[in-house]
Amino acid sequence: MNSTEKRLLKEYRNVQRELHGTKNSSLRKSGLLELKPKSQSDMYEWSATIEGPDSTPYENTAFDLNIKIPRSYPLEPPEIYFVVLSDETIRKLQGRSSKKDVEVLKKAPITHKCFKMPHPNVNFNTGEICLDILKKRWSPAWTLQSAILAIVVLLSNPEPSSPLNVDLANLLRCEDETAYKALIRFYIEEYSAIST
Amino acid sequence: MSLIKYSKISVEDPSDWSGTMMPSVSTLDSMLRCQICKGFLRAPVVTSCGHIFCSICIREALTTKGKCPLCQEEIFESGLRKVLLLDGVVDWFKKHRAELFSNLKRAEVISDSQEESSERVLPSEKSSNVIDLTKDSSFNITASNYGKSTVEQQTLDISHISKQSTQQVSTASALETSPDADMLVQCPVCSKYMTIEKLQGSHIDKCLKGQSDKDYKPQSSPRKSSNKGTGLHLRNDFEIGRLLHSKKRKHENGSFQLQPGIQKKKQRIPNLDVMIPTNRLREKLNLYGLSTGGPRQKLEARMKQYINLYNANLDALHPVDDRVLIGRLSRWESLVEISERQDDKARDNGKSNSIDAIQNAKQNAHSWKVKYRSSYKELIERAKASVTKLSKDGAADNNALSAEKGGDEEAKREA
Numbered sequence: 001m002n003s004t005e006k007r008l009l010k011e012y013r014n015v016q017r018e019l020h021g022t023k024n025s026s027l028r029k030s031g032l033l034e035l036k037p038k039s040q041s042d043m044y045e046w047s048a049t050i051e052g053p054d055s056t057p058y059e060n061t062a063f064d065l066n067i068k069i070p071r072s073y074p075l076e077p078p079e080i081y082f083v084v085l086s087d088e089t090i091r092k093l094q095g096r097s098s099k100k101d102v103e104v105l106k107k108a109p110i111t112h113k114c115f116k117m118p119h120p121n122v123n124f125n126t127g128e129i130c131l132d133i134l135k136k137r138w139s140p141a142w143t144l145q146s147a148i149l150a151i152v153v154l155l156s157n158p159e160p161s162s163p164l165n166v167d168l169a170n171l172l173r174c175e176d177e178t179a180y181k182a183l184i185r186f187y188i189e190e191y192s193a194i195s196t
Numbered sequence: 197m198s199l200i201k202y203s204k205i206s207v208e209d210p211s212d213w214s215g216t217m218m219p220s221v222s223t224l225d226s227m228l229r230c231q232i233c234k235g236f237l238r239a240p241v242v243t244s245c246g247h248i249f250c251s252i253c254i255r256e257a258l259t260t261k262g263k264c265p266l267c268q269e270e271i272f273e274s275g276l277r278k279v280l281l282l283d284g285v286v287d288w289f290k291k292h293r294a295e296l297f298s299n300l301k302r303a304e305v306i307s308d309s310q311e312e313s314s315e316r317v318l319p320s321e322k323s324s325n326v327i328d329l330t331k332d333s334s335f336n337i338t339a340s341n342y343g344k345s346t347v348e349q350q351t352l353d354i355s356h357i358s359k360q361s362t363q364q365v366s367t368a369s370a371l372e373t374s375p376d377a378d379m380l381v382q383c384p385v386c387s388k389y390m391t392i393e394k395l396q397g398s399h400i401d402k403c404l405k406g407q408s409d410k411d412y413k414p415q416s417s418p419r420k421s422s423n424k425g426t427g428l429h430l431r432n433d434f435e436i437g438r439l440l441h442s443k444k445r446k447h448e449n450g451s452f453q454l455q456p457g458i459q460k461k462k463q464r465i466p467n468l469d470v471m472i473p474t475n476r477l478r479e480k481l482n483l484y485g486l487s488t489g490g491p492r493q494k495l496e497a498r499m500k501q502y503i504n505l506y507n508a509n510l511d512a513l514h515p516v517d518d519r520v521l522i523g524r525l526s527r528w529e530s531l532v533e534i535s536e537r538q539d540d541k542a543r544d545n546g547k548s549n550s551i552d553a554i555q556n557a558k559q560n561a562h563s564w565k566v567k568y569r570s571s572y573k574e575l576i577e578r579a580k581a582s583v584t585k586l587s588k589d590g591a592a593d594n595n596a597l598s599a600e601k602g603g604d605e606e607a608k609r610e611a
Contacts (some may be wrong), residue, residue, distance in 0.1 A: 002528075002531045003233055006233065006235065007233055007234050007235075009207050010207055010209060010234045010235065013207045013209050014209050014210075017209065017211045018211070021211070021214075071532075071535035071536075071538070072260075074232060074233075075256060075257055075260045075261075076260070116417045125569070137268070139263070139265040139266070139268065140232040140253070140257050141231040141232065141233070141266050142264040143234075167276060
């Protein structure tokens with residue numbers, strides 16, 4: 001076992017304890033619902049689930065993230081992407097839930113999962129995230145957990161000056177908050193399915 | 197690498213302590229860890245910005261990026277300083293962690309059952325129980341409740357401590373009368389104290405010539421220096437340290453901050469000059485007994501990693517032999533090779549994926565064209581119509597010929 005794997009194992013143990021060890025986990029409250037390796041056989045591919053922060057258009061909605069960890073981690077940052085599914089796949093997922101569920105979903109507030117990410121700093125088609133700490137300002141002292149939490153914070157603090165989604169960023173730059181929030185809500189309701 | 201394979205490996209974590217009698221130990225536990233590898237500090241070094249990491253971790257991190265991982269301040273490898281005392285502290289904690297843990301855990305089980313029984317009676321009684329602990333009478337009860345073994349352990353510990361302290365005293369007194377301490381003699385010229393070898397070797401000559409021995413710090417009296425025992429700032433600490441080090445095997449006293457003497461003679465390997473010619477690099481690798489095979493890039497990486505390992509080893513309280521380092525280097529290299537192979541594989545997959553993506557995009561564009569062909573046609577017709585109308589208007593106004601030409605051209609372009 002090399003140092004990268006040792007560290008990943010430590011992070012895994014730590015996160016699982018914090019998430020499932022206590023009833024009222026502070027991690028859950030801050031928006032991290034799950035963070036674990038995708039499969040038992042590979043330590044270098046993780047997935048995470050976060051919840052949108054309250055009093056933002058993302059509230060009561062869960063989002064999935066894919067995490068690819070380089071062999072030189074933690075010297076190099078992990079690659080983190082929002083999970084973006086194609087329209088057809090989302091329709092299939094939605095088709096599984098009954099019409100009644102969809103009605104409930106539209107009324108909210110219950111937690112459902114969105115498979116697109118409408119955000120000024122996230123590429124709508126690929127799910128790529130523009131966040132300085134995931135690129136230039138990464139430091140080996142960060143962990144997967146802190147990186148994911150930084151992404152949750154990004155949801156409530158978008159940075160329109162370095163956009164990956166120009167349309168949303170422009171709305172924000174024009175300070176048209178109503179349109180900004182409504183557009184995000186539209187996308188979320190369009191591309192959400194009830195998470196099981 | 198599978199998780200199942202790891203399930204048997206115990207991973208120590210600061211959160212382990214949350215369920216014990218003293219949850220606050222977790223703070224100490226996490227303070228003794230390196231922020232890069234999240235493990236206990238190995239040969240800790242302090243940076244110029246005051247942050248502490250494992251020597252090898254920060255050296256590797258600085259090879260990638262010359263900034264402190266905690267405060268992003270620009271730092272240099274040459275500014276790293278070893279912290280031997282902390283190495284000792286971490287060592288102690290690592291050695292006694294399991295024992296400390298089981299003791300705190302066992303006590304927890306007993307006090308838990310107490311709490312439960314008290315909670316069943318009245319929840320408020322729990323707090324009064326805590327206060328009771330300070331009273332002598334109830335303390336006796338709780339102490340006996342902990343079970344005989346704990347009490348025995350405590351008394352054992354006390355006897356151990358007293359034993360240790362007497363040993364300490366005897367070491368100190370032994371030092372005062374030890375021949376090594378008495379070997380310090382006074383220089384007849386400058387009245388400074390030093391070892392006889394030093395005096396006869398070079399000092400007396402220098403003194404007679406009137407040169408002050410600058411690297412020699414004056415010691416007021418031999419007794420005073422030996423009273424300090426492991427006085428680390430005195431030049432003589434090296435000798436005393438060696439003396440103590442030999443005794444260390446018997447009882448772990450003093451010498452907390454003393455590295456083996458040989459270690460001090462070793463020089464750090466300077467950082468690799470990237471402009472070094474390949475044959476010189478090979479010579480260098482050969483000098484340290486490393487393999488000289490592989491392309492230039494590999495040679496460089498190998499040399500850099502060995503320099504990191506070697507220099508980090510110099511920061512350790514209990515350094516290992518160079519041969520162990522070479523073993524570590526070859527293990528590191530084989531891991532790098534594995535990961536490179538996997539990366540290559542991943543890249544190949546990525547390539548085919550991206551090719552697929554491009555083809556998909558092409559297909560999508562094609563199907564889009566087919567789907568909206570009629571709408572496109574309609575748009576083109578309308579555009580043509582408006583252009584001809586515009587040019588006709590223009591012709592009516594003044595320069596008919598040129599405008600018509602322009603209109604025609606535009607229409608052609610549209611088509």
